[in-house]
Amino acid sequence: MKRDQVIDCYERAVSAHDGIEIKGAKTAYTAINGNMFSFVDDENRLCLRFSEERKAAFNAAHGTSDVVQYGAVMRGYVAVPDELVLNDEELKALFAESLEFAATLKPKPSKKKT
Numbered sequence: 001m002k003r004d005q006v007i008d009c010y011e012r013a014v015s016a017h018d019g020i021e022i023k024g025a026k027t028a029y030t031a032i033n034g035n036m037f038s039f040v041d042d043e044n045r046l047c048l049r050f051s052e053e054r055k056a057a058f059n060a061a062h063g064t065s066d067v068v069q070y071g072a073v074m075r076g077y078v079a080v081p082d083e084l085v086l087n088d089e090e091l092k093a094l095f096a097e098s099l100e101f102a103a104t105l106k107p108k109p110s111k112k113k114t
Helices: 003-015 052-062 088-102
Strands: 029-032 035-040 046-049 077-079
Touching: 003 035, 003 046, 003 088, 029 088, 035 088, 046 088, 052 077
Parallel strands: none
Antiparallel strands: 029 035, 035 046, 046 077
16 A cells, blocks of 8 residues: 555544644654554554554454564554555544553653753
8 A cells, every 4th residue: 555545544543533643754653651552664554552462363363463663573563454444444443442552551751852
């Protein structure tokens, strides 16, 4: 899928949640309390963060595998198949589930310099 198409679908899912916005110049991502929970990778895959148990169930149900970035497995992340990215209702539900999980994570301090 083309990046613009993935980003359009991603934006629609994100827009359903007040206070959440897509950040990043090169890598589009969302975060809450300093914890990233979704991003679009260099291969134009939308990746969402879940608990390890939910990740395993999602990968089994959709025939997907671990998300690897820079040679490391991204703990808790799944690559959402294109057919789910294109399904607005399904994507919104998955995004909401990811956001709900991320909200339970311990907050991380900002690394921004003031």
